[in-house]
Amino acid sequence: MRFAFFFQLLVFAAMVPLSHPIADLFSQETLVREQLWLYLIVVPVSYGLLGNVMLLSSALNALKKTQYAFAVNLLRLFGLLLPFAWLGKLINGTEGLFIGIAVAHAITGLSAYLFAKHLRKQPFPN
Secondary structure, eight states: OOOHHHHHHHHHHHHHHHHHHHHHHSSHHHHHHHHHHHHHSSSGGGGGHHHHHHHHHHHHHHTTHHHHHHHHHIIIIIIIHHHHHHHHHOOOOOHHHHHHHHHHHHHHHHHHHHHHHHHSSSOOOO
16 A cells, blocks of 8 residues: 555646646647646556555455445545535635645545554454
8 A cells, every 4th residue: 555655746747747748638728728737747656655545445345345446435435525525625726626635635545544544453354
């Protein structure tokens, strides 16, 4: 999990100077480029923590604990991502939407990391 976090942080660091050229490739309209640039700066910073969720979910599926994997993803999407994105959009428009997505990823990723640490100490009963 640490590798996924730090690797994604490295990818984000590379993305920052490339965000304007990438945004310029997708549209000639200034507003579209600005929104895409904002997305490329705000949301990818949380992808490392989102990787923790994906790794935990995959591990739970491999351990045949699919109900836990389903619960993690259900909570991630409907319990955090959609409400935070909606609330962010209400508070601060598109920028708030992107911040809400990043915050939801961060909370879910930290929770997944702590849950995985707990599982290492106390595995599931058969």
